[in-house]
Amino acid sequence: MSRPVLLAVDDDGPVLAAVERDLRARYAEHYRVLTASSGGQALDLLRRLRLREEPVALLLVDQRMPGTCGVELLSASRPLHPEARRVLLTAYADTEAAIAAINDAGVQHYLRKPWHPPEERLYPVLDDLLRTWRRPAPVAGLRLLGDRWSPATHALRQFLGRNLVPYRWMDVEADCAARQLLVVAGADAGSLPVLLLDDGEVLTRPEPAEVAGRIGLPARAQRTAYDLVVAGAGPAGLAAGVRGASEGLSTLLLECNAPGGQAGATSRIANYLGVPAGLSGADLTVRAREQAIRLGAEVLVPAEAVGLRRADPYTVVRLADGDEVSASTLVIASGVTYRTLDVPGVDALSGQGVYYGAGRAEAVDHAGGAVYVVGGGNAAGQAAIFLGQVAASVTLLVRGSELAGTMSRYLIDRLEAAETVSVEYDTEVVGAVGTGRLAGLRLRSGGTAEREVDADAVFVFIGQAPRTGWLEGVVRRDERGFVLTGADLGSPPPDWPLDVPPLPLETSVPRVFAAGDVRRGSTKRIASAVAEGAMAVSLAHERLAGR
The missing domain is CATH 3.40.30.10 (Glutaredoxin)
Structure with a gap:
């Protein structure tokens, strides 16, 4: 397959030549650098590349062009090359247009002119974006x-x-x-x-x-004993893995499904510090997983922890395949799963139009259809906006009378602005209809009689249940299954074997910590999960030092 394309577009000849020069200097070995001097010329080139099935990795487009401006070009390019990374070149006065483009044109980043020196202001941005770009699957292969x-x-x-x-x-x-x-x-x-x-x-x-x-995905541990074992590779687990490996600890991450956890399936994370353009959960996961591995951590997928036992001073984790690994310190970051919708007809249609979470595969399958999203939290709002880009209509079903108490303001604003998304309040699903695939939903609103609506798919986000069954009999949990840590264990904690009290994030078992959504009292936000994962490793050092 030919080298992926980097396309630069600018109507100013000297500027376009400078962009081309800088792109070739850095990327010519692995990418083909092409240029266009207008939006129309660029669209024609993108169409021809699509017909030839040549991959486009990145578009670097000037905003101020006659005819077709940069935002319009980037928006029009999305159906042709949906996986391409999009960067807008702007003047200082175009900042508002650039920020709007993040929402409207799928822009991942904007750069202000001038971008020199490129080693500081251009290449780090493009390197990061290109690391997360995936070449489309070849026709021959898997x-x-x-x-x-x-x-x-x-x-x-x-x-x-x-x-x-x-x-x-x-x-x-x-x-x-x-x-x-x-x-x-x-x-x-x-x-x-x-x-x-x-x-x-x-x-x-x-x-x-x-x-x-x-x-070739590694699913067996290379050793039997590690300084640090992390159960779960969501944001908290990946942060713990990065921190542990960076500090020289032999580190193993266990993930039962896929790195990133629920965050990995999030279509867009817009409130993460330092990423003004937002990024998808998949992009965040790629960065974090690559960082952990580069620092020396092992990441096993799928590798599910199914049991735990103590062999003082170590903790032994039993895996689903029967293997065991010993840990000097353990971080429990096994996360949560979405609660199932307990109404007639739903269980039989799971995976057949009824989904928990909203990934790219489901969105593609239901492009042009009528879909419903159940829930009133941020995950439901993000899913509705994501699905609204491909579905003919998206209806968000909310049991309460408003979203302000459960959803971030920026998501509410985006829902209100989305033409294909509507919200029904005081509404709940009371049944699912279909044989072999979902055909419709039975709804009840505000105590009125039930009604049936046609539905191609329903995506459910109605609360979370912790993945903690594997801790039974070893680590204390609350009545809902969330792990108790620190002061929540009591003062003094029952059966606590040490003379000093548990550290923050430490569980009822010394040198076993919990971080992220699995812990009682966690904030259920990606940023806080990342902070807890890193903090857990710092506290583990403190405990290992005998403090």
């Missing part, structure tokens, strides 16, 4: 054959997508080529999903652990 309405197929697509594994999705119901490949592979509809590997091997109905082993 191919997944399945039925879009199959829960098993949906689970495997989620696993591959969340772990950023490039693959080609082929729906046997809609794609004749997929059905032909199924016959060639010697499989049938009862074998779905079928995964065709690069070397021609065929996996039928594979579990994620089997897939991970075949495609």
Whole structure:
């Protein structure tokens, strides 16, 4: 495949030449640098690149151009090259337009002119964006054959997508080529999903652990004992892994599904400090995972912690495959799962139009459809805005009479401005309708009689349950299952074996800490989870030093 394209667009000849010069100086070895002197010329080039299936990694576009301005060009480029990173070049007076472009045109960053020296003001920004860009999956390579309405197929697509594994999705119901490949592979509809590997091997109905082993995702620990084991690789776990590895601790991160946790599936994080353009949960995860590994941490996926025991002064974690790893210190960052919607018809349609969380695969499957989002928190608001970019209509169903008490103001403002999104208050789902796939929902609003609406999909965000069953009998939890830490354990804590009280974030077991959503009293925000993950490692050092 040809080198990915970096496209610079500016109607000012000397400026365009300077941009081209700086891009070539840094990126010519791995990317093809192209230029255009107008928005129309750029769009024509982007269309031709799309027809030739040539990947575009980045667009660097000037705002002030006659005819088609930078924001308009970047917005028009999204259907042609949706994965491309988008940067707007602006003058100081265009700052408001640049900020608006973050919401309207999918801009990841804006740069003010002049950008010199590029080593300080241009290259760090572009390097960071290009690290998170993924080349589209090649036509030949990993191919997944399945039925879009199959829960098993949906689970495997989620696993591959969340772990950023490039693959080609082929729906046997809609794609004749997929059905032909199924016959060639010697499989049938009862074998779905079928995964065709690069070397021609065929996996039928594979579990994620089997897939991970075949495609090179590390799922077995290299050692039996570590200074630091982190259970969970969401924001808190990744922060703990980065901090531990950076300080020279032998560090192991265990993740049962995909790095990033629930945050990894978030379409856009707009309130994270230092990222004014916002970023997706996947982008944040890529950065953090790469950082942890580069510093020396091991990250195992899928590797689920299923049990815990003490072998003083160590803690031993039992994994789902039967292996055990010993930890001098343990950070519990196993996070939470969305609570299921307990109404008639929903369980049978999970993965068949009923989803918990909203990923890219689900959004693509329901492009142009009528979808519903259930919940009133930030996750529900982010999902509604994300789905509104592809669905014909998105209806947010809220049990309460307002959003102000449960959702950030910036999300409420964006919901009100979104043309394809509407909100229904005092409304709850009382049933789901469909056989083999979701066809409709039964709703009740404000005590009125039930009504049925057509629905292609429903995405549920109605509260969280902690992943802490594996701690049973070892680590104290509250009545809802959240881990008790620090002062919440009592003064003095029952059965506490040390002469000094538990440290903040320390659990009922010395040298075992909890961070992020899994901990009682946590803020349930990405920034606070990151802070707790890093803080847990600092406190672990303090405990190991005997303080």
